[in-house]
Amino acid sequence: MVRELAIYLYLKLFSFLFGIAKLFPLQKKIVFCVSFVENTAHLYEELKKNYPNIQCILLTDDKTHPFFKERITRDTVLHFSPKHPLSFLKGIYFLATSQVIILDNYYGFLSSITFKKNVKKLQIWHANGAIKTFGWKDLSVKDRSNKAKERFAAVYKQFDYILSGSEKMSAIFCEAFSASSRQILQMGIPRTDIFFDKEHIEKVTSSFYKKYTNLKNKKIILYAPTFRENEAELSNQIHIDLSYLKNALASEYIILVRLHPSINNQIDFSDYNGFVYNFSDYPILNDLLFITDILITDYSSIPFEFSFLQKPMIFYPYDLEEYRKTRGFWVPYHELVPGPIAFSTEEIVEIIHHSSFQLEKIADFHQEWNTYSVGSSSKNVVQTINNWLTK
Numbered sequence: 001m002v003r004e005l006a007i008y009l010y011l012k013l014f015s016f017l018f019g020i021a022k023l024f025p026l027q028k029k030i031v032f033c034v035s036f037v038e039n040t041a042h043l044y045e046e047l048k049k050n051y052p053n054i055q056c057i058l059l060t061d062d063k064t065h066p067f068f069k070e071r072i073t074r075d076t077v078l079h080f081s082p083k084h085p086l087s088f089l090k091g092i093y094f095l096a097t098s099q100v101i102i103l104d105n106y107y108g109f110l111s112s113i114t115f116k117k118n119v120k121k122l123q124i125w126h127a128n129g130a131i132k133t134f135g136w137k138d139l140s141v142k143d144r145s146n147k148a149k150e151r152f153a154a155v156y157k158q159f160d161y162i163l164s165g166s167e168k169m170s171a172i173f174c175e176a177f178s179a180s181s182r183q184i185l186q187m188g189i190p191r192t193d194i195f196f197d198k199e200h201i202e203k204v205t206s207s208f209y210k211k212y213t214n215l216k217n218k219k220i221i222l223y224a225p226t227f228r229e230n231e232a233e234l235s236n237q238i239h240i241d242l243s244y245l246k247n248a249l250a251s252e253y254i255i256l257v258r259l260h261p262s263i264n265n266q267i268d269f270s271d272y273n274g275f276v277y278n279f280s281d282y283p284i285l286n287d288l289l290f291i292t293d294i295l296i297t298d299y300s301s302i303p304f305e306f307s308f309l310q311k312p313m314i315f316y317p318y319d320l321e322e323y324r325k326t327r328g329f330w331v332p333y334h335e336l337v338p339g340p341i342a343f344s345t346e347e348i349v350e351i352i353h354h355s356s357f358q359l360e361k362i363a364d365f366h367q368e369w370n371t372y373s374v375g376s377s378s379k380n381v382v383q384t385i386n387n388w389l390t391k
Helices: 002-021 038-050 065-071 085-097 108-112 139-143 146-157 167-177 190-196 198-211 242-249 285-291 302-309 320-326 345-354 360-369 377-390
Strands: 027-034 055-060 076-079 098-103 120-123 161-164 184-186 219-224 253-257 276-278 294-297 313-315
Touching: 002 085, 002 108, 002 146, 027 038, 027 085, 027 377, 038 055, 038 065, 038 190, 038 377, 055 065, 055 085, 065 076, 076 085, 085 098, 098 377, 108 146, 120 377, 139 320, 161 167, 167 184, 167 360, 190 198, 190 285, 190 302, 190 377, 198 285, 219 285, 242 253, 242 345, 285 302, 294 302, 302 313, 302 360, 313 345
Parallel strands: 027 055, 027 098, 055 076, 098 120, 120 161, 161 184, 219 253, 219 294, 253 276, 294 313
Antiparallel strands: none
8 A cells, every 4th residue: 555655756856847848839759768778779779879979868777777877978968867867857758758769678657647648658677588478468457456457557558669579479479568560669679689690709808808817718508597586585595506516517517696786796606716716796788698508598589599590598487386376378388498407406417517408499490589680680670769759
């Protein structure tokens, strides 16, 4: 009840401030609402390369603000939170007066505002595939209040267009957001363009090993588990036996661990120095994929991008039944994932020692989920955005 009241008051204030800002004329500007780095970074770079005079405003959160503030000097980067009142007010003004709005996530404030008629809102999302359900298909929705469901519907109705990289993902977006096929832009996902840029891959790889020279002569395992909602309370735990892995694999491998920010700083890896390296704060995940030999994950979207590289993956869903009941999957888990499934650290080691990676599954998986991501996604999206601005 208290939470609902707080949300209600916040949205009323947001609506009021947005209404005042709407009194100002619409301008040829682009606002990015940013929760994730990669897609926005690639689109922004492509925009500046082709249309340097188009003004962009990036509304960032605590996680993305340092990345963009450090790198962008020609345009406006705002910390979009009531905790930063001046930036927050400026952000609302730009939202109300810009011709194109680009979103990469669910933003609750969208439920409280009405944009001017000629504004285009593009949902670019933050992943090019989906294992766990979201939107209306998220199993937790049934337990939410009617007010919350009304907000969800209002937010999803704001998406004029939704970017997709495959027929599979297009169908998922239509279900998740109650969207029609006419809203889907099958242009591929901007963050995947780098997998076609050999020069970039070589540059990133070379730069990585110059910075981390001690990692050069080992094979690299990247362990990237999905964040669970209950992990805030279990913040000092990691559900893989690092001691067992060290004893079994340290002669040939090292492990890079990538955790959610909320649990990253709570875990002490000092007992595994020289074998386990915490890369949770590494800003661009895709760059880590280039130097990874084996990926271990569970329900995240990383496999959809890692499949571009046709490298081994191991799936470690240690809480599969619980996750299936609480979050749900678009397709039965065993049918979807392109690699062996392990339920214990011992099974992971056995798969690695026997190279039982089921690589034959990856090519089909990649083709199904990355059909339209062929290296020109950023260019195609930027051309579309420019067309909107010039009409």
